Amino acid sequence: METVLPLPFLVSVAIPPGLAKLDGLNREEVSILASPFLEASPKILDKLSRFFKRHSSEFHAHIDATTLESADDVYALLDGGARKVFVAAETLPQYAELGDRVLPVVSTLDLSAASEHGLLIKDFDAKASNKCNAIPILPSTGLTTDKADSSRLLLSKVIATYWKSDRTDGLIPTVVTDVYGIALGLAYTSEESILEALRTHTGVYQSRKRGLWVKGATSGDTQELVRIALDCDNDTLKFVVNQKGRFCHLEQFGCFGELSGIARLEQTLKSRKESAPPGSYTARLFSDEKLLRAKIMEEAEELCDAKTPEEVAFEAADLIYFALTRAVAAGVSVADIAGSLDAKGLKVKRRTGDAKGKWAEKEGIKPSAPAAPAKPAEAEKPKSGRILMQRIDSVNATEAELLETLKRPSQKSPEAILKIVTPIIEDVRKNGDKAVLSYTHKFEKATSLTSPVLKAPFPKELMQLPAETIKAMDTSFENIRKFHAAQGDDKTLQVETMPGVICSRFSRPIERVGLYVPGGTAVLPSTALMLGVPAMVAGCKKIVLASPPRADGSVTPEIVYAAHKVGAESIVLAGGAQAVAAMAYGTESITKVDKILGPGNQFVTAAKMHVSNDTNAGVGIDMPAGPSEVLVIADKDANPAFVASDLLSQAEHGVDSQVILIAVDLNEEQLKAIEDEVHNQAIALPRVDIVRGSIAHSVSVLVKDIDEAMRISNEYAPEHLILQIKDAAKAVDLVMNAGSVFIGQWTPESVGDYSAGVNHSLPTYGFAKQYSGVNLGSFQKHITSSNLTAEGLRNVGSAVMQLAKVEELEAHRRAVEIRIKHMDAQK
Numbered sequence: 001m002e003t004v005l006p007l008p009f010l011v012s013v014a015i016p017p018g019l020a021k022l023d024g025l026n027r028e029e030v031s032i033l034a035s036p037f038l039e040a041s042p043k044i045l046d047k048l049s050r051f052f053k054r055h056s057s058e059f060h061a062h063i064d065a066t067t068l069e070s071a072d073d074v075y076a077l078l079d080g081g082a083r084k085v086f087v088a089a090e091t092l093p094q095y096a097e098l099g100d101r102v103l104p105v106v107s108t109l110d111l112s113a114a115s116e117h118g119l120l121i122k123d124f125d126a127k128a129s130n131k132c133n134a135i136p137i138l139p140s141t142g143l144t145t146d147k148a149d150s151s152r153l154l155l156s157k158v159i160a161t162y163w164k165s166d167r168t169d170g171l172i173p174t175v176v177t178d179v180y181g182i183a184l185g186l187a188y189t190s191e192e193s194i195l196e197a198l199r200t201h202t203g204v205y206q207s208r209k210r211g212l213w214v215k216g217a218t219s220g221d222t223q224e225l226v227r228i229a230l231d232c233d234n235d236t237l238k239f240v241v242n243q244k245g246r247f248c249h250l251e252q253f254g255c256f257g258e259l260s261g262i263a264r265l266e267q268t269l270k271s272r273k274e275s276a277p278p279g280s281y282t283a284r285l286f287s288d289e290k291l292l293r294a295k296i297m298e299e300a301e302e303l304c305d306a307k308t309p310e311e312v313a314f315e316a317a318d319l320i321y322f323a324l325t326r327a328v329a330a331g332v333s334v335a336d337i338a339g340s341l342d343a344k345g346l347k348v349k350r351r352t353g354d355a356k357g358k359w360a361e362k363e364g365i366k367p368s369a370p371a372a373p374a375k376p377a378e379a380e381k382p383k384s385g386r387i388l389m390q391r392i393d394s395v396n397a398t399e400a401e402l403l404e405t406l407k408r409p410s411q412k413s414p415e416a417i418l419k420i421v422t423p424i425i426e427d428v429r430k431n432g433d434k435a436v437l438s439y440t441h442k443f444e445k446a447t448s449l450t451s452p453v454l455k456a457p458f459p460k461e462l463m464q465l466p467a468e469t470i471k472a473m474d475t476s477f478e479n480i481r482k483f484h485a486a487q488g489d490d491k492t493l494q495v496e497t498m499p500g501v502i503c504s505r506f507s508r509p510i511e512r513v514g515l516y517v518p519g520g521t522a523v524l525p526s527t528a529l530m531l532g533v534p535a536m537v538a539g540c541k542k543i544v545l546a547s548p549p550r551a552d553g554s555v556t557p558e559i560v561y562a563a564h565k566v567g568a569e570s571i572v573l574a575g576g577a578q579a580v581a582a583m584a585y586g587t588e589s590i591t592k593v594d595k596i597l598g599p600g601n602q603f604v605t606a607a608k609m610h611v612s613n614d615t616n617a618g619v620g621i622d623m624p625a626g627p628s629e630v631l632v633i634a635d636k637d638a639n640p641a642f643v644a645s646d647l648l649s650q651a652e653h654g655v656d657s658q659v660i661l662i663a664v665d666l667n668e669e670q671l672k673a674i675e676d677e678v679h680n681q682a683i684a685l686p687r688v689d690i691v692r693g694s695i696a697h698s699v700s701v702l703v704k705d706i707d708e709a710m711r712i713s714n715e716y717a718p719e720h721l722i723l724q725i726k727d728a729a730k731a732v733d734l735v736m737n738a739g740s741v742f743i744g745q746w747t748p749e750s751v752g753d754y755s756a757g758v759n760h761s762l763p764t765y766g767f768a769k770q771y772s773g774v775n776l777g778s779f780q781k782h783i784t785s786s787n788l789t790a791e792g793l794r795n796v797g798s799a800v801m802q803l804a805k806v807e808e809l810e811a812h813r814r815a816v817e818i819r820i821k822h823m824d825a826q827k
């Protein structure tokens, strides 16, 4: 990343930045000029922080923070990526330690210096910093790249006002570099060429012999213009570009030779990622997450053990190779890494640099000082880079490679999780309410809570909801009720297997059920409906809901409303293993249940497995439901925006979610259209950071036809299967393994999550091969009965007696014989 000397003005931009259009200037033009000027106010701090998250490396923003009251907000802005923040002069002393990152605003504006250019609209204390005093600020509405627009200033003119050419032709020497700062060559620039470059966002220069020179116009080796900067004495420009092909007219990348070092490695890895021969080592590294992890760990260790300078250089190069492979695989470029390094360098409170977790423990490292509470913006690392799923072409890949690529992200080892949850379960079993409360105080920070349960009837004031939420919940409730009621088998099933031998089957509700409604990363009242409604329809006598309370000890009103609608007897105000244990064993105030159902994180799942294995608990559980996932099969008929929206709706659940696209016979352009949609829709999502995490282990599989797509899908056994293909309904016949299927372009997965009527508590992690999702049957037992007449016993008796004889179970045989003898005696 280039260090920025801002061009000698800042572009003042209205907030919220639409970012496609900024007050008349394009986003690209502002980013090329490097430094927008933004005005902060307490109301728009959230928007500013989102702006920084997405664009701090692209824009080098300066901020007017004079209306902010809290110093914490100023620190947060600087930590978020603001280059300089301007504050009221009287508050300046409290920022003394921050040097010229914080500057004062003077209220009496001195316009004289800039008025001769007619440019300055706002001026900052000239004495405060010689680096910043002369930066005039222009409203972006006053600038243009449109020659015909005489009412505004031409951008190229503004730049030229500040440069001093010492050449007779007035041209300005221009150093051209790539984004790593590697010099590609020297060119010359005029006002006209700058205007053209800004207008087209490409490399356009002024040739001394041939006039305007659009780089790549004949060779195809074009440039994307990333940034323009003026040097310290305003007589040389720098164009930072992304170079396609090569810059030099000779057979070499730049006029000073080929790329080398990390830049060259990145170029090689990127091209390998696109087209590494299947089976090659790099292809394996890209597709085998475990192999790459092992190599990174191995090389890190070897680097630590290296002794001589040569060994250190050798091992560091190896480590960088594997680290960069990891980055390129995730769609992260060296420029993104440099941006992240720059952002770290901008932080006003640096991390201590301590090693973390198992690596620290292994080496016996102790933290250097107790960790200070993170400032809000410090805790959220700004992330950038294209959000892109890894691709694999099923035609070129072996079956083993394909399966390896489609592996779900690995979860923490069950043993490690069990070690954490077992003592919690034991504590709750022994100490009841007191233990449950203590874990709620610890994990949910709900220290004011004094009772772990809320009993029905639930007070009205705990379910105050907007009318539209009640309407939506009522609609969903009714659809879920209808669909699950229709699954009922009220009539006893009866079959006469032989004359006089009548077999029957009838269902009964499970009497007491415990329903776990997750509440860690998101509150999910929809899950309360998905579990509660079928329990109600089945006729379960006691429905106990459990969900982690909020930090103030209250339960989300939507969950209370759902509990009320399904007739729950109580809500356990606890989450995790403690909630599961409380429902499995019962406590002084929490009702023991016969079966626990519902999704949850790894602690919840491990606790459910643990209690179901304890015969003393006498409790059953439903299927394993872990991180959400979706597999979308899309062909040429699919709308790329719809496809992306479905992928993202599951990717936003958690970083451990995985989404799969199976692209049926799509060409490069069609596939890219979906990838572009994924990126563009993702960066606009509030949970974009989570999406980045899940997309990093998500995959697009290219296949030739529907049969191959369905074969892979059945092997993967997705929780949700979406068919965005021609004649989608017909393809349902080919579905063998899936939790729930969504057919055709008008059926987004989210309708199933909330309101269509189908259940959203479904098997994940490939368990759709052997489990069904939650349904009415999950809340019922089926009991069978036999009823034989004398004739029936005669008909079947000989088979029974013979098999009992084979098994040498004489009492069994005699139970038939004694009756037949009795019948014979009565004849």
Ligand SMILES: NC(=O)c1ccc[n+]([C@@H]2O[C@H](COP(=O)([O-])OP(=O)(O)OC[C@H]3O[C@@H](n4cnc5c(N)ncnc54)[C@H](O)[C@@H]3O)[C@@H](O)[C@H]2O)c1
Binding pocket: 420, 443, 444, 517, 518, 519, 520, 521, 522, 524, 527, 548, 574, 575, 576, 577, 578, 599, 600, 601, 602, 603, 604, 625, 626, 627, 628, 653, 654, 719, 760, 761, 762, 763, 764
């Ligand atoms: N498959 C499905 O049908 C489905 C439906 C909805 C949600 N989900 C999944 O359910 C999961 C919900 O997870 P969540 O974390 O948001 O909520 P959660 O309610 O399952 O877990 C929160 C609880 O975890 C416990 N916990 C957290 N950290 C702990 C630690 N270090 N030690 C011991 N206990 C700890 C705490 O008790 C806390 O109350 C997500 O993965 C989501 O994708 C799946």
Ligand SMILES: N[C@H](CO)Cc1c[nH]c[nH+]1
Binding pocket: 524, 526, 527, 627, 628, 629, 719, 753, 760, 761, 762
């Ligand atoms: N998709 C999740 C099940 O995998 C359920 C859910 C709840 N809210 C939104 N979605």
Ligand SMILES: [Zn+2]
Binding pocket: 628, 649, 650, 653, 753
């Ligand atoms: Zn969902």
